[in-house]
Amino acid sequence: MASSSSERGSDYEATHVHAVYEDIASHFSSTRYKPWPIVDRFLKALPDGSIGADIGCGNGKYLAVNPHVFIVGSDRSSNLIKIARQHHPHAAIVADNLSLPHPQHSLDFAISIAVIHHLSTPGRRVEAVKCVLEVLRRPSSEEAQDGGKALIYVWALEQKESRRGWDEGHEQDVMVPWVMKGGGEKRKEKGQRKKGNEALTERQEPAEQPKDKTFLRYYHLYRKGELEHDIEEAGGTVVEAGYEKDNWWAVATLK
Amino acid sequence: MKLLTLNFLTCARRTCKTSPSSFPLHPREAELEILESELNLVFLRNILPRLMWSELRGIGEELGLPSLPESPPSREDLVTKPSPAKPSSVTEPSSVEEEGGEGEEVPSQTAKDLHRLLLETTIKEGKLVCGNCGHEYAVKEGVANFLLPGHLV
Ligand SMILES: [Zn+2]
Numbered sequence: 001m002a003s004s005s006s007e008r009g010s011d012y013e014a015t016h017v018h019a020v021y022e023d024i025a026s027h028f029s030s031t032r033y034k035p036w037p038i039v040d041r042f043l044k045a046l047p048d049g050s051i052g053a054d055i056g057c058g059n060g061k062y063l064a065v066n067p068h069v070f071i072v073g074s075d076r077s078s079n080l081i082k083i084a085r086q087h088h089p090h091a092a093i094v095a096d097n098l099s100l101p102h103p104q105h106s107l108d109f110a111i112s113i114a115v116i117h118h119l120s121t122p123g124r125r126v127e128a129v130k131c132v133l134e135v136l137r138r139p140s141s142e143e144a145q146d147g148g149k150a151l152i153y154v155w156a157l158e159q160k161e162s163r164r165g166w167d168e169g170h171e172q173d174v175m176v177p178w179v180m181k182g183g184g185e186k187r188k189e190k191g192q193r194k195k196g197n198e199a200l201t202e203r204q205e206p207a208e209q210p211k212d213k214t215f216l217r218y219y220h221l222y223r224k225g226e227l228e229h230d231i232e233e234a235g236g237t238v239v240e241a242g243y244e245k246d247n248w249w250a251v252a253t254l255k
Numbered sequence: 256m257k258l259l260t261l262n263f264l265t266c267a268r269r270t271c272k273t274s275p276s277s278f279p280l281h282p283r284e285a286e287l288e289i290l291e292s293e294l295n296l297v298f299l300r301n302i303l304p305r306l307m308w309s310e311l312r313g314i315g316e317e318l319g320l321p322s323l324p325e326s327p328p329s330r331e332d333l334v335t336k337p338s339p340a341k342p343s344s345v346t347e348p349s350s351v352e353e354e355g356g357e358g359e360e361v362p363s364q365t366a367k368d369l370h371r372l373l374l375e376t377t378i379k380e381g382k383l384v385c386g387n388c389g390h391e392y393a394v395k396e397g398v399a400n401f402l403l404p405g406h407l408v
Contacts, residue, residue, distance in 0.1 A: 010408075049301020051263060067295070070302055072263055074401075081398055088292050089374055091260040095401035099408060101267040101392075103278055 005173070008120035008218075016218040017118045018076050020178065021058075024215055025079035027180050029059035038244050039113055040065055042151045042251070050108040052148075055097055055132055056115030060084025063092070069109075074100065097128045102135045105254075110135050110150040114247075116230070117154040117220045120173070125220065129252075130234035136254050147253045149239070152231070157221035159246040166221060175216040182210030222248050256399050259373035261314055262307055266385035267392075267401040277387040279310045282318055285381035288397070294370045296362050300330050306373075315372065323372070333366040 021028065035043075039062055046052070048068040057063065057073030058080050064087050073084050074095040084092040095101055097115060112132045119125040129152065136148030160167040166174075228238045231252045241250035261279050271277040308327040315323050362370075382391040383399055390407065393400050 048297065049305075051302070051305055053263075068298060068301070070259070070263075070298075072260060076402065078398060078400065082396075085398060089257075089259075089295065089298055091257050093256070093260070093264075093399045093401060095267060096403070099267040099269070099401070099403050101264050101280075101401040103263070103265045104272050106263065 005121060008173075009124065012120050013118065013124075013218065016120075016175070016216065020215045020217050021075075021077040022079050024178055024180060025059075025077055025083065028178070029080065029083050035062060035065055036113070036153070036244065036247070038242070038249050039111060039151060039153065042109075042111065043069070046109060052107050052109035052111070053100070053102060053135055055100065055110055055112045055135075056118075057081075057084050057092065058114075060087050060090070060092055062111060062113065063087035063090040072102070098124070098131055100131050100135060104134050105136060105138050105148075107135045108137060108148050110148070111153075112150065113153045114155065116152060116227075117222060118218060120218055120220065126230050126233045129230050129236065133231075133234055133236045133252060133254055138254055145253075150236070150252050151249065152227065152252065153247055153249040154222045154227055155219055156243065156246050156248045157223040158243075162246045168223065170221070172221045172223065174219050174221060176219050178215040178217060180213045180215070182212045224248070256378045256394055256397055257374055258311070258314065258376050258378070259302070260399075261383075262305070262311060262373075264383075264399075266387060266390060267403055268385070268388055268390065268407055271385055271387045271390075274387040277385050279307065279314055280383040280392070281386060282314065282378055283382045283384050283391070285318055285394070286379045287318065288377050288379040289371070289375050290377050291375055292370075294362055294367065296333060296360055296366060299362075299366055299369055299373075300333055302373075303327065303330060303333070311373075320372065320376070328365045328369065333363055333369070334360040335363045 043062060043065040046066060046069050050069040052069060052071050054062055054071050054073040057075050060073050060083060063071055063073050063084060067089060071090040073090060073092040075081050076096055078094045081092045081094050110132050116125055116128050119128045132150050132152065136150060139147035157166055157170060157172055158168055227248045227250050228241055231238050231250055235255055236252040237255050238250050238252050264280055265272060266277040306327060312323045377397055378394045379397050381394045383394060384391050
């Protein structure tokens, strides 16, 4: 179970989110290649020449979906960005969701896929959504529907069919293990570990066997309606929303 | 980092974003590298209206690159003019010219120059400096890092 909300914040995320992704980058990346259908559809429906941001792009799997738009992918993990930058014609930079280096109201679209749920307090989650919305172009007039659009995707609390089995009523702030199998070439040797990585625990396997390593990442599991609430709170308007395979998603614009 | 990226970047500090002098970021002590990629005419044409031309010209100058024309190219400038006016007759045997098949457009020198500048010219090492606050963002191994030290967040 995750710590109490008062202990969480940026230092907490540095340990329980950022450091973990930095360490599991290549292994994580090798498992992340199939785009989710809603995201795929959103990106392919963009007019050619659209300019956007993939905020928290990880290994850049969504940069491969549409080569007719230009996407600046960003992530806090420089190890993941090293993998993401291979996708042309796009770009990849290291940046924090809460301090994005994009001019305000300049982009046609933004995607935030499986990112906001890593922010560890309600205030920081709303702030993160606000930062995503802030890069979007404003509509040309109050009635116009032509402003930039953001697709936001977060892990759902309601997923009783999943391997994890969480559902309504369960604790929403959870630590989720990432197991790196011992012996694989992806495995890091002991001693190469970065300091300050308290999220790491080790499990001893039978003698001579390479050890598995379990990394714990913090997640806030979104319950029904919560994403829409955060978007409204952040000054956005939800234009479409739904549930797809253990995740809540919403398309939003600026009010 | 491709130079095109600079067209969509500014300082990561909130207080700088509303100040016009934070855009564009200024490359300093930049080591450039050409990373060749396939020219995509449609892509170039589509992003053309989004380019902040005078800012990009300024960046080119700061990097010591051949200077860009004062005004941005038009969409038409990106394709070579059909050499001798094509006869409208459909019976004309297609004299396979260049790599272009039927109806395929051939990128002009302007398009090639633009592609070279925006998509193939990259900053490998160096800094990007905010004109408003002076903060320097490092570029290492082709990746720009915009993480701010705690006291600037
Ligand atoms: Zn600045």
